[in-house]
Amino acid sequence: MNAAPSRSVVLIEDDEVLGESLVQRLTLEGVATHWARSLREGEALLRRHRPNLIVSDIRLPDGSGEALLLRLMPELGGTPIIVITAHGDVAQAVRLLRAGADDYVEKPFPPQLLLDKLASLSDWAPPAPPPTGEAGWRSPAMQRLRRHLLKLGQVDSTLLLGGESGAGKEVAARHLHDVSRRAEKPFVAVNCAAIPEDLLESQVFGHERGAFTGALTRQLGLAEQAGQGTLFLDEIAELGPASQAKLLRLLQERCFTRLGGRETLPLGARLVAASNADLRARVEEGRFREDLFFRLAVVELTVPPLRERPEDLGELAAHFLAHFARSFDRPEPQLNADSFDALLAHPWPGNVRELRNRIERAMVLADGPRLEPADLFPERRAEPEAPLSLAAARDAAERAHIRRALARSGNRLGDAAQLLAISRTTLWERMKRLGLKS
Numbered sequence: 359m360n361a362a363p364s365r366s367v368v369l370i371e372d373d374e375v376l377g378e379s380l381v382q383r384l385t386l387e388g389v390a391t392h393w394a395r396s397l398r399e400g401e402a403l404l405r406r407h408r409p410n411l412i413v414s415d416i417r418l419p420d421g422s423g424e425a426l427l428l429r430l431m432p433e434l435g436g437t438p439i440i441v442i443t444a445h446g447d448v449a450q451a452v453r454l455l456r457a458g459a460d461d462y463v464e465k466p467f468p469p470q471l472l473l474d475k476l477a478s479l480s481d482w483a484p485p486a487p488p489p490t491g492e493a494g495w496r497s498p499a500m501q502r503l504r505r506h507l508l509k510l511g512q513v514d515s516t517l518l519l520g521g522e523s524g525a526g527k528e529v530a531a532r533h534l535h536d537v538s539r540r541a542e543k544p545f546v547a548v549n550c551a552a553i554p555e556d557l558l559e560s561q562v563f564g565h566e567r568g569a570f571t572g573a574l575t576r577q578l579g580l581a582e583q584a585g586q587g588t589l590f591l592d593e594i595a596e597l598g599p600a601s602q603a604k605l606l607r608l609l610q611e612r613c614f615t616r617l618g619g620r621e622t623l624p625l626g627a628r629l630v631a632a633s634n635a636d637l638r639a640r641v642e643e644g645r646f647r648e649d650l651f652f653r654l655a656v657v658e659l660t661v662p663p664l665r666e667r668p669e670d671l672g673e674l675a676a677h678f679l680a681h682f683a684r685s686f687d688r689p690e691p692q693l694n695a696d697s698f699d700a701l702l703a704h705p706w707p708g709n710v711r712e713l714r715n716r717i718e719r720a721m722v723l724a725d726g727p728r729l730e731p732a733d734l735f736p737e738r739r740a741e742p743e744a745p746l747s748l749a750a751a752r753d754a755a756e757r758a759h760i761r762r763a764l765a766r767s768g769n770r771l772g773d774a775a776q777l778l779a780i781s782r783t784t785l786w787e788r789m790k791r792l793g794l795k796s
């Protein structure tokens with residue numbers, strides 16, 4: 359079960375007045391709204407959240423929203439997009455509609471117009487549940503993680519899971535729950551970033567009737583709903599100071615009270631927290647309480663990024679192909695060798711979530727029974743023509759080949775050098791010249 363509000367929007371808009379009024383209106387409608395004022399912020403938000411809807415301006419201070427949306431669309435699966443255009447930018451809006459955006463509004467417009475558009479979007483509903491079942495625990499790093507989770511299943515220690523967005527922290531938390539003696543009890547997930555700070559306390563701890571205006575009945579919080587199961591707090595770094603203080607009390611005293619209530623209730627669930635941000639750095643910057651960090655990080659484990667475990671790619675890809683074939687009720691498509699090579703060479707900034715979204719999108723849009731590299735990476739079709747100079751073409755080919763070797767060798771420079779039949783130093787120098795990072 360997921361407790362995040364069922365509707366969420368990422369809004370990319372630099373106009374303070376328009377942004378503010380849209381955030382207010384959407385929040386009033388019960389929509390969790392994350393507001394970015396630039397492309398850079400927008401991209402960072404979209405890497406952290408998968409909203410039900412994206413609303414983006416096209417002209418932003420640091421570039422064109424069109425380029426960002428075109429680049430991210432394959433990773434975003436079918437997330438609906440509404441584009442905000444300035445008067446006269448309709449041609450650009452039409453281009454985006456052709457590329458897969460769902461609708462546009464022309465400035466100036468009243469917030470109600472956007473709400474009407476939202477209401478007419480059929481996809482504007484809670485996100486599809488994640489695929490059930492799991493795969494991709496073959497690589498040594500994931501096998502180690504599995505062993506640690508199995509051990510941790512025997513005790514009740516609090517766990518802090520690190521790892522990049524989309525790497526599978528929630529999947530790991532569920533795995534721990536399933537192998538623990540709490541498996542038959544509830545697993546309750548809370549996305550701390552999706553719940554406004556002033557609602558978080560009542561969501562997690564519940565409230566009594568009359569605790570605040572609108573609290574018409576007693577509501578059990580998620581900590582209570584988790585019972586003797588697992589309470590998973592995702593995106594913990596996003597908690598504000600007040601929520602951090604409340605969570606600290608919960609961890610220290612292992613009890614809580616409902617908002618507006620007197621009764622002290624024990625916390626029966628095991629706590630698992632997750633963050634894709636560097637929590638230690640946040641502590642050093644004074645943005646995350648050190649005492650809370652140490653309470654959470656009794657055991658700390660990391661889910662490795664997908665690019666560091668190429669051994670898992672095949673199984674994960676097969677898992678998603680089979681999953682979407684079942685859910686679209688059609689035969690499972692094949693991945694040819696070129697497509698698999700393209701998967702191996704990709705750096706996967708969005709990790710397993712990106713793989714899942716690319717496969718879903720390719721299966722929706724591909725024409726034949728095979729998935730070609732261009733079905734999985736359609737943005738590459740739009741890339742400018744390859745440069746004609748022999749040197750530039752050689753560099754591009756070398757870059758792609760080195761990326762492939764790095765992926766195959768789990769990003770270990772020595773092993774990649776061996777695959778490429780060159781020395782480690784030569785590889786290092788070549789990567790530096792080509793602007794590649796391991």
Ligand SMILES: Nc1ncnc2c1ncn2[C@@H]1O[C@H](COP(=O)(O)OP(=O)(O)OP(=O)(O)O)[C@@H](O)[C@H]1O
Nearest residue numbers: 488492493494523524525526527528529634710711
């Ligand atoms: N091993 C796996 N097997 C099957 N699906 C997986 C696996 N790992 C991740 N996924 C899928 O990838 C997506 C992202 O996984 P998950 O939500 O666990 O990542 P996360 O690290 O918690 O991300 P975030 O930091 O953004 O919350 C989900 O749809 C999940 O089902």
